[in-house]
Amino acid sequence: MFRSLFGATKYGFSRPDYLTDIRKLGSPAQPWRAAVFIRQYSPPTHIKESAVPNESGTMAEVKQTMMKRLGLEPGYQPLPKSREHLLKYQPKLADLPPRAMQDSFTSAIIPLSTDRVLQDKYVTYLGNVRMGRLLEDMDMFAAWCCHKHLAVPQLPADVHLPYTFVTILVDRIDFTSTVAKGTEDIRLSGHVSWVGTSSMEVVVWLEQKQDGSYKKLTRALFLMAARNATNSAAAPVNPIQPANEEEIKILAGGMDRKRQRQIICAQSIFKVEPNDPEQTLMYELYKRTTPTDTMELNKRILPPNSRWMSDSYQMSTVPSFPENRNHHNRVFGGFLMRTALEISWAAAFLYCKTRPKLEHIADISFEKPVSVDSFIKMTAYVVYTKLNYMQIMTVAEVIDTSSGGDRNQTTNTFYYTFSAPDTVTEVLPRSYHETMWYIQGRRKFQYSMGLN
Template sequence: MRRKLDNSRRDATRFPEGNLPKAPSASSLCIELPLGSDPELRDQYLSWRGSVRLGRLLEDADAFAGTVAFLHCDDALSHTAPQRLVTASIDRIDMRRPVPVEDLAMCGNVTWAGRSSLRVSMSLGPRSKAASSSTSRPMEDPVLTASFVFVAVDEQGKATPVNPLTPTNDAEQARFDAAAAAAQTRRSERSSSLERTAPRSDEAALIHQLLMADGWGDSRTHGDGGAAGSPGIAAAAAAAEAAAAAAAAKASGPAGGEVECSATGPIQLRSTVVTTNTLTQPQERNTAGKVFGGFLCRKAFEVAHSAASLFALRSGVDCVPLLVAADNITFDRPVEVGRLLTFSASVVYTGASADSGDGGPQRADAWPTEGQLCQVRAETTVLDMSSGARSTSNTFQFTFLCSPRQSRSAIAGGASRVPGVDASGIPDASLGAELLAVRPETYPDAMLFLDGRRRLRASVDIGRTIDSSLVPPRA
């Protein structure tokens, strides 16, 4: 649809002026994703477990939201060029329940517009629950909800006006006000982020407690870390590396041998890092000729999922990490085709990282199963192959729930039995698995730890307010 409109405006000489007020219904869109009834399509979306690859759906969601934003900005004039839109951020993604292997639909519309930016709200759910594409009503009983922020720019990357949004009823006005409040909340969070302000007094006390518990303040442990007393950071890091090496050696042993990769105590944050590299190709470009943001999101999610899986294995749990939420995914700068990308992810906080610093009881208002949750931070680094310059283009924040694998019946669609999947192709989220704690080693690691702590607890609080079977209820 977008390509057809682009081709029809190829000779346009004017640019949109952003002065055409539109109702939310003007950008309302629903598309079908027949995973249940189309075997060929389903094969493109299934993981090796037989469940739906969420990274593929996140990639689709970004493309879908971009099309919704395009509909709002389009003035339907043949002599006007299409608006150039870039994804500024994925404000939030919340999973209500695992994605079933059945016919699905994506529905959404613009819920707020400012001078040069706009917010798109979208939902993914059963096709039978999808609203008509001519209405801006939210989907009933969605599996996933998400909010995207787009900015209109000219060829030089400077912000340009977008069409105003005019709600036509109380429900649309309520969603407009909620989206405006969410934008203000994000601005406040950025101003009080740990990149700009010092930790709160309770957070500083927690970090002091954690580092001192590792012997950070003991001068006898600085050096080779082999002195008596507290083990010290260097010794703890060496022990973590030795444990990882031993696990790897055992894993490469004779076939049929039992692989034991579990640790016995807190895992150092820096030892949880997982990286992968890829060279961007023309097939990944968007309509502006840059690398498609959905592609970056999919790759980042996949490496984050790997980091969560390996961390669970080190915790002694063979689990399926289920996405609970993605929080404030930022797109700081566009990525050119032909760049080498490094995707890195690390577990920065778990619910088991108790405030006592010693694995003791969690805070009184925490879920009894908060130890099943982990916060993963992913980052995209871009290398210019010609100049050697390196920069960070994206950061991603994912909250995962660790759900142990269980042997289940066959998935929908007639596939063979797949471990860890029930009759609908869904990992069982009702079973709990406790993860080990994460411990920072340095002050920068400590800031990542605290930021992850804030985000995981925000996901917990939001999860309590929505109808979600992914997360356990308060005791």
């Protein structure tokens, strides 16, 4: 299925997932490492070299510009400033002119080479960059690309933008072997690559300046929703009119990705029963963990060099504060992504007992908004292992304080793939519920590694 979806192009960009069929093979010292697919990270030449002004300054300036366009001011107010007066300026779809992809292409800098205060916020104790911080920036930058795409000719010049933008999901993210340093500038670039009636897909690249040139770090797809000024209903966005043949291919790829997301969602292990090979795997797991010399009910045995899934998790309860809010007084999606990544990294570290490397982030969906006064429970489970890889499933829940946590509400589920220098202990499920997590984690791992 995976290989049939992707085909090479001149720019390495028209594949539905912007992949190039380059395999990263194991070294002679580690011939057992699975082959993985590496993404093509660079923006297409025709967009990057367009005449459209595309430099947006620093990420701090991007944030300020977005707040100004939306009519927001710094400083927390428990009751946000009303934006109901902007509803009358909401345009109709017919009033919005088509836009080319190059119209929304832009870039911004995280100035780590010159801002020492910023360095403290981004650096790890080894001097590398905290990847969770970069996820926060990529989420905000995706919203900025939506601003760049939107053009409302009939909006008076002195009226603020009658829109809000929220993240629906983040598509699969792969990372190159380049290690991001905490003292060098990082550049974000991206553009809107597909639109529906009120949704926009945004591709975001991340690069860092090393040895005088920018090195590729990662590339991600964000699916954003356009909402009206009060975030109470969907709002239309400008359609895309491709500027050339390459943009036509990119747009077609966006349609393919939409269909693929619908298929994956419909086939979720939490919605339909496992397929035949998976049911065979479940029986094999049962046989491996059930003693043959007794008929005692529910007795399970742990094979050598393995651990139960129920003993392989880490949990953290995080209070949210106004500092973590977005432009609409809800918890910023980037904050949730950063927090989930960091607890997942800790779970992987403690499982394999050495520093793991983040290889992939599977699709992240945002099911429900989170209030800024919430307690957020993050639980990171090791749900699948293969050779030197660990698949982590992290569940984010908002704690219902009135019930003492008995009626928590799940808001997000995250899937991360980490690698260790050596083969890791195998994780195994002990209950049927855990077996479903195991199957789901295996699916995410195979999808991320290009094995299905």
